[in-house]
Amino acid sequence: MNGKEILNRFGFTAAEEPVSIYPYSPVYRVKYGAKDVVVKRTQSRVKNVIAYTHMLKDKGVNVVTPVKLQADNPQKFEDTNYVVYRFIEGEKYSGKEKEIYEAGKMLGQIHSFSPPSNVYHLLEYDVYDFNQSEVEESMAAIIEHADKAGVAIDPRLKTKLLESVERQQEIYDAGLPHVATPHDYKANNLVLIPEPYLIDPDNAAWVPRIFDLALALLLFHNEHEEAPNRVFTIDEWELFLSGYGEYIVLTDHEKAYWKKAKQHVFLDEVMWLMAEYEEDWQNASQQKLFNSLIHVVIDSAGYKLI
Template sequence: MNGTEIIRLFGFEVEGEPASIYPYSPVYRVKYGNQDVVVKRTQSRAESVMSYTNMLKDNGINVVTPVKLQVDNPQKYEDTNFVVYPYIEGEKYAGKDKEIYEAGKLLGRIHSYSPVSNEYNLLEYDVYDFNEEEVEESMEAIIQHAEKAGIRIDPTLETKLLESVANQQELYHAGLPHVTTPHDFKANNLVFIPEPYLIDPDNAGWIPRIFDLALALLLFHNEHEEAPERVFTIDEWKLFLSGYKEYIDLTGQEVKFWEKAKQHVFLDEVMWLMAAYEEDWQKSSQQTLFTGLIHFIIDSADYKM
């Protein structure tokens, strides 16, 4: 992918091929007059995402929205949409109690502004079709990656994943409340100024609300150098929830299906992460996070609503 061509779509000039400031996808920091901006990839429903984030911004939510330019923003390069956001100066997450509480409040506020239907036409969550063969293939890859890193995988993990496969249709038919949400709410997508500011809303979708909460619980510390190399502790989770619940009252149905929701989100979001990225098993921070996540999903009963 040619970073120079992408940046020039927006009328910016750069010398030579720019370096991405994010290791996992193209994110370019450039100058726009006296302002620093970021050029990054967004999803296929770019206009839907921008309408949604503009609504959040209009309601006082700290979230990036497209910079006004002389050309359309976002733009399409080949088959991929790109958008220009302001570069937000602030502090990185450091795992402080206040940061965790404020992050929970921000997610609660975001969910509180969700319409009752998918009126922004965001991507609808529909991942309820995992099968046993996929679990077996993923487990084989995970075991191989872990063995190269000198780690033994508890076989109970596969049992839990197969349980999740069996529970999919029950979750699908449970009538769980859905929300519009950025659906990638984790520490490396927040900057603290000192309040948390969401800098990557581009995975936005229409999703069961407790799935979004479970994702924050599981992967809030993923891919972040300053964050603890683990999931939230139980006390940290209670703190996050206390902020979240200032804006959201969870339903009895959500409480009933919470355990199965955690397992399902692990199946959907964490299993592939562990199976697809062998190199992460060689990084001490990700290795520690992965092993902690496995222990977590085998027994996370104390992480309640």
Template structure:
């Protein structure tokens, strides 16, 4: 992908190919007058995401929204949408209790501002079609990556994943409460100033509320150098929830389906992560996080709502 051309569509005068500040996708930090901005890709429903995040900002949520330029923002390049956001200065998350509490409080506030219907026409969650063959293939890749790193995978993981496949129709039919949410709420998408500031809302969607909560539980520390290389401890999870519940009252139905929701989100979001990125198994912090996630999947009964 040509970074120079991407920047030029926004009228940034760049001749040398820029270097992405994020290893997994193109994210370019550039100057716009005396302001530092970030150019990054966003999803196909770009206008829906921008309308949604503008609403959050109007409600007082610290979240990036498009910078006003002389050209349209966002813009499309080779059928991919890109957007220019302000670059937010601040401290990185480090796993302190007050940071965890403030993060949970922010997610609760975000969920509380969701309408009862998908009024912003965000992408609707519809991933209920995993099968046993996909689990078999995913586990083969995970076991191979782990063996190369000198690690043995507990066979209980495969048993749990295969069991979670059978829960999908029940979860789909349950009619769980849905929310509009950024759906990628984790530490490396937050900057502390000192309150959390959300710098990547571009995965926004219309999602079962407890699925979004489970994603935060599972992957809050993913891809973050200063964060602990593990999932939340039970005490940390309770701190996160205490902040979250300042704005949200979860239903009895959500509590009943919580265990199955955790397993489903692992199947959807974590299995592919561990299977797809072999190089992460060679990184000490990600390797430890993966092992923590496996232990979590095998027994997470104490992580309650």
């Protein structure tokens, strides 16, 4: 089903095929009365996500929830769910200290409101089945993309990824505390008004808490034109954690598994990103981010949990 049909089903008039405002998935900005809304693809457990985000909103978290329309919202088209949210006006994140602190504080607030069990029946994190062949194939693709871009890949990256493959069962058995979380907490999913406002909660899941923190460390600046083209510096990471710590006290058990969690999340979330998109290696900004990520996974000792 094309974008025009989707908009029409929600009751919006679209004479021509709409253009997505996001390059990686369909996100259409349209007028609804005097206000702008966005129509976007969402996950399979959309009703569970909506129940969870309504809870966050009721608790005072700035997060989008579905707009009330004459038509049903959300709706399923063929095998894909779509939802309509209000378009949030505001400033983009640019890496200022206050923005980093407030972003960490918001994630801590979100984690603090998580129930102790998965009562919203969100998707449960279960990615512990990588194998050596997948690492070999991904590394071959990464090296090929990097070579074309004139970049040398540190061979220690492969060693770190293979270490993570061997540790999957250990980290699965570790009994790490889990939280309900948007699980895609990064700068391009926040609008500053001036406090952070979460505009994309659609990847909400039940995840080990330090995995969600590791994802923020590694990919908070990914796919964002205004953000620095690197991961957080160690000082910035400590600032992010100082905001997070306004709401959350991490356990000693989590701190003991932090290094392994960082490597596992790199294996799961970053390896495919580097291997899949050759064009990103030709983008100077994304290339610098990739180099920064490789450096961090090889030597991440300075990125501690406090």
